[in-house]
Amino acid sequence: MTATLHASCHCGRVHIDIPADAAGVLACHCGDCHKMHGNFNAFLAAPRADLMVRGEEALVWYQSSEASRRAFCGTCGARVVKELTTAGRWLVSAGLIDGPTGKRILKNLWAQSKPDWYSLPEVSE
Numbered sequence: 001m002t003a004t005l006h007a008s009c010h011c012g013r014v015h016i017d018i019p020a021d022a023a024g025v026l027a028c029h030c031g032d033c034h035k036m037h038g039n040f041n042a043f044l045a046a047p048r049a050d051l052m053v054r055g056e057e058a059l060v061w062y063q064s065s066e067a068s069r070r071a072f073c074g075t076c077g078a079r080v081v082k083e084l085t086t087a088g089r090w091l092v093s094a095g096l097i098d099g100p101t102g103k104r105i106l107k108n109l110w111a112q113s114k115p116d117w118y119s120l121p122e123v124s125e
């Protein structure tokens, strides 16, 4: 049995079980992530089919670009996921994971778009 990480939104309506070998943590510093998360977006990435989602009906979707849409919890507003629509991948916000993850930030994406008010987080292999 593969180890599983458990993610949940602030109000507890949405729960996602993520395989512990999901890619990440990845940190995206693009303008879209900043506008929607209020800061950079740290996430784990996995095929949608590998995730076990409960409370999916609580998610409110927003088409944030041609190739992706993002969802927040309609009750508490937690930013839950970015979906890469054609790839069928979900990028689940790392902040929703409960308890220790055993993971570190592996990569900074769109580092050149970062605003000037913070330094890039340290990455580890």
Ligand SMILES: [Zn+2]
Pocket: 009, 010, 011, 012, 013, 014, 073, 074, 075, 076, 077, 078
């Ligand atoms: Zn919620």
Ligand SMILES: [Zn+2]
Pocket: 028, 029, 030, 031, 032, 033, 034, 041, 110
């Ligand atoms: Zn981004």
